[in-house]
Amino acid sequence: MSYQPVKFYQTGTFTVGNRLLPPDVRTVQSTQRRTNSLNSGHRACQGCGEALGARFAMDAAMEASERKLIAANATGCLEVFSTPYPETSWQIPWIHSVFGNTAAVATGIAAALKVKGRTDVRVVAQGGDGGTTDIGFGCLSGMFERNDDVLFICYDNEAYMNTGVQRSSATPAAARTATTMAVGSEPGNVFGQGKNVPAIAMAHEIPYVATATVADLHDLEAKVKTAMGMRGARYIHILVPCPLGWGHASHDTIRIARLAKETGLFPVFEAAHGELTSVSRIRHQHAVEDYLRPQKRFAHLFGDPPRRDVIDHLQALADRNIRRYGLLDAKESV
């Protein structure tokens, strides 16, 4: 069927649908070729960002590897909601690696494939922020350092949601969790440096590092495709809002993810061998307050009186990201 390219002004914006795009840039998800690697019927919560992100990422990886893919999965929400019988949702070879060792298990799988000469079969490791930034960090760094042929995907929902919302080293400053309650003079999680794993991955000078959010699924799929086109250790860090843990409406997952990017709190970029190669610029800048307000985990900042000092501090972090990554250059800002 011939295709008449349509030039809509929305093309490239958030609102454009797949049907308006040329076939080669439509999402894998919108095609009949999609593999449903993680199919429906699992028990994720309503509006789960992780389920959405994993579905897009894994189907894109399946497409890119011509359906020859093995996944290793850390303990966490994704593992828990996608596996209990009879709701097992995985349609690919998949191993639960327990908690802290996904990267090492994936390294082993990649080594076995190398021994067997099966360069056609690819390996993806995936985990949540706990399994990546906390308990899995040692094995992950080892995998980066050896440049093992694995794509590691971190679905970052910024706390341990599966055990009841305890903080992780990816939990943002001031956020309330079960272990960083909104009490005391500095309520919520501490203002520390956090643990910026994408930057740490870049410091290992691995071939590819990218960040993405579930607000831009075209971008997410494109990054997975790029990563799968390379060999060696690759890392994609996807921000996946969690309605349960963040306390926002379940229909707001995409909006919250977009605001994380549009405020500058979550920079979306790509890097190769330690150098920044592309940045998704902010299209419509928002103050961090717009991002914080809809989330109950920040509700204590908006009491009477509001914690202006804390909000300003968070704004300063966003401004630092904007400056550091050039998220808002003069040409693009409106």
Place this chain on the structure above:
Amino acid sequence: MNTATSNKGDNATSVSLALAGSGGAGVMTAGNMLLEAAALAGYFGLMTRTSGPQIRGGEAAAMLRIATYAVDGPDDRFDALIAVDWLNITRFSAEIPLDADSLLIGDPAQGAAPEALLESGAQSVSVEFKTLAKSIKSGWPNMVALGLLAGFAGLPQDAVEAAIAKSMKKGGDALAASIAAMHLGLSAAQKLPRRMPLAPPQGACSGRWLVTGNQAAGYGAIRGGVRFVAAYPITPATELLEWMAPALTRVGGTLVQAEDELASINMILGASYGGVPSLTATSGPGLSLMIEALGLGVTAEIPLVVVDVMRTGPSTGIATKTEQGDVNIALYGLHGDAPHIVVAPNSIGDCVRATQWAVTLAESLQTPAIVLSDQSFGQARAVIDQPADLAFTSRRKLAEPNAKDYKRYLLTDSGVSPMAVPGMAGIAYTADGLEHNERGTPSSQASDHLAQLDKRRRKLASIDYGDYWADVEGEGELAVITFGSCTGPVREAFARAKDDGLHARLISLRLLSPVQPERLASALAGVRRALIVEQNHSAQFLRYLRAEYDIAAQMTSFHRPGPLPFRPDEIHRRLIDWSRS
């Protein structure tokens, strides 16, 4: 103690109720309120919960037993099951046994009850919770269900109202709506084909506690002197860390959430080396990761306490359910010859004392202690009599500043040598995982190795563990030896077996390590046969008894894996069969 056989009619002494529904249906909230109401009315009670993994969106059930006497475990069957909806409820049918005397209460709007539940012979009753709840502005079906169950068990209305008010502190319209919905349930209960009103409560109910095993263990730790906790979230131990965080702050202590179990155990190692009694809580997979550091604690003689809230294993297993499968790793998981302490509480209240004891033993003997709790204690809530304070008071033996010729690992008669805390003047030493001499200097000499091995074993034998090593009850030539959460059901089975003329001894071992051969021999004096009851697949406790003790009695094993709890009837029947065989 009254038993199920005398439990018919208007003066029930124990009523078992279950509330099931999909995630978000509020069955846990209603269950907690019901337990609170029972407590306020002067009854004892126990609530366990079952769910899929701890994540919203799955089905869940609250299982309660309310009784006129203290209960340490579930009953055989349930008198009533209320299903707010039928979603996946058949998954619980093994956990919620029903029979022809049970009521199965469901909402006709949710469709008919599943065949798998009706097969039990339970009498199906329709109550339109949703419609009833909707008749009240912001009324919820779970509050109607709460009223129904309260009415079924004959709980006083004012206690139920007080329980709701206690839970909904904000009050206002939401509270009024909940109470109104509960009242609709109470009146609907009057129309049920059968009710089981509890006999009036016995004795004064003042001074009772409503706690979970995890809270109890945390409280025991604080009472034992713990002021630093480092932990990593893991089901079913997480509540201990959540409870400890604010509690420690109140007593001048602190809690750090670590990045993994390796970090948490090593943080408490550092804190304890620094002089502060320290503890961590975890479950099987976490304990596996902590083993290396426990070995360091043994060698460097640094007190550590690990509360292991056992869950179904191995590996991730069934994270939300119980099993006694960590006996082997707790006793024998360490490499080398590494004597340490293993203590197993045998009731929710005992979690307080056993943990407190473990802390004082670890501190005074300068070695790691493992507390073997399990999910059926940790995540269960119970109304209990305030546990007696056994006043375990021994503390860490500290060195004197500027002590002359200080030797950290001095070979004393007791094996315990005074410990220097960094910062004490003039007595700095190296604490080492390497084998060492008396000064702590690494040594590969055979004589030093032998002397230090002997010392570390000797110190565990140096103290009198007292009567608290086990609960020993009853008389006769037959005995049941058990530990931990099996104890409650065994005790209840014993009470029933008395009616059959069966008299036996119950020995519930609390101190698993170091072993107490003389005490056990004296407890078993005259016993010809012993039944060993435990909840795991390979009879780990029996193998331990065989390996460590010289038991003359003929031993028979009664073991099976989790996650289903032992019920008194199951043990009672086995007791009778075994005693007659």
